[in-house]
Amino acid sequence: MTIGAPNHNPQPDLTLRLGTRGSMLARAQSGWVARQIEARNPGVRVELVIISTSGDQITDKPLHAFGGKGLFTKELEQALLAGSVDFAVHSFKDVPVTMPLVDIAELVIAAVPPREDPTDAWASLKSKSFRDLPAGAKVGTGSLRRRSQILHHRPDLLVEPIRGNIDTRLRKLREGQYDAVVLATAGLKRGGVMDETWMTPIDTADMLPAPGQGALALQCRQDAEVTRRILGSMHDVATAACVELEREIVRQLEGDCHSPIAALATINGDRVLLRSAVGGRDGIPPVAFALSEAPVNEASSAVVAVMNDLQKQGARQRLLA
Numbered sequence: 600m601t602i603g604a605p606n607h608n609p610q611p612d613l614t615l616r617l618g619t620r621g622s623m624l625a626r627a628q629s630g631w632v633a634r635q636i637e638a639r640n641p642g643v644r645v646e647l648v649i650i651s652t653s654g655d656q657i658t659d660k661p662l663h664a665f666g667g668k669g670l671f672t673k674e675l676e677q678a679l680l681a682g683s684v685d686f687a688v689h690s691f692k693d694v695p696v697t698m699p700l701v702d703i704a705e706l707v708i709a710a711v712p713p714r715e716d717p718t719d720a721w722a723s724l725k726s727k728s729f730r731d732l733p734a735g736a737k738v739g740t741g742s743l744r745r746r747s748q749i750l751h752h753r754p755d756l757l758v759e760p761i762r763g764n765i766d767t768r769l770r771k772l773r774e775g776q777y778d779a780v781v782l783a784t785a786g787l788k789r790g791g792v793m794d795e796t797w798m799t800p801i802d803t804a805d806m807l808p809a810p811g812q813g814a815l816a817l818q819c820r821q822d823a824e825v826t827r828r829i830l831g832s833m834h835d836v837a838t839a840a841c842v843e844l845e846r847e848i849v850r851q852l853e854g855d856c857h858s859p860i861a862a863l864a865t866i867n868g869d870r871v872l873l874r875s876a877v878g879g880r881d882g883i884p885p886v887a888f889a890l891s892e893a894p895v896n897e898a899s900s901a902v903v904a905v906m907n908d909l910q911k912q913g914a915r916q917r918l919l920a
């Protein structure tokens with residue numbers, strides 16, 4: 600630097616408004632994204648704007664019971680379209696697989712950050728796994744995917760609905776309303792509440808996660824070039840590819856984010872492993888399981904193989920019947 604020259608930033612100062620849900624998890628995820636973006640883009644500040652969604656407002660019913668797509672994403676998308684925020688952070692597993700919908704063609708997922716741990720976690724004060732609970736013990740989860748996989752291993756357990764954000768679920772567990780609850784490991788870790796003395800990630804051989812679990816989607820308006828370039832600094836190609844494969848399974852089964860469908864793609868070197876587990880309607884066991892491995896550049900052949908195998912086991916019919 601020339602002595603006496605003004606010491607200015609290479610980029611003009613810019614503030615991006617990040618629309619986020621108000622839950623502990625949403626704020627933690629958005630805070631993480633905000634800090635990452637600021638670190639990667641000197642001169643850029645990210646400011647959090649809290650937006651309440653219908654999924655947050657209705658807390659007394661299981662999600663699949665009042666259904667509808669995008670319960671946690673719709674109000675954020677409206678704020679993006681209205682221009683009151685510049686981008687939004689979604690948990691990828693809450694983003695409808697049919698997105699972009701026709702009416703929100705103006706929006707785009709501009710980046711997929713590196714994935715956090717995709718597993719589910721077993722939280723319990725009295726057991727380390729579903730294997731350790733006595734018959735009749737009560738497990739809290741409203742997810743049909745988790746329900747079908749737990750009952751597949753342990754048809755003698757009682758799986759009962761539980762709603763509320765992570766703090767509420769953990770409180771209900773501590774109060775003894777449940778013997779165990781199942782939560783996404785990523786949410787516990789990002790929220791800073793993972794306590795390894797009574798929370799244990801469940802091996803993916805025992806329970807496969809929801810498509811997109813542990814991954815985030817950064818969404819903005821299609822025409823917002825500067826925002827798109829800045830968000831692009833967060834993009835992780837491998838995560839985006841894996842999540843796309845997982846979501847393709849749901850699309851081909853004509854399911855949605857409330858279906859008892861699990862899928863996980865993992866990349867090892869130049870190969871991708873795709874695994875999927877599908878329960879029956881209402882989360883009824885048994886669970887159909889399929890896996891396939893392929894070179895990363897022929898990943899769609901793994902989807903074809905997994906779908907064929909699931910179809911042989913009648914997965915689509917069992918989702919509807």
Ligand SMILES: NCc1[nH]cc(CCC(=O)O)c1CC(=O)O
Nearest residue numbers: 690693782783785786812813814
């Ligand atoms: N459906 C709610 C939801 N959406 C995303 C997460 C966790 C974070 C993630 O999976 O990325 C959770 C809570 C949970 O399943 O425990």
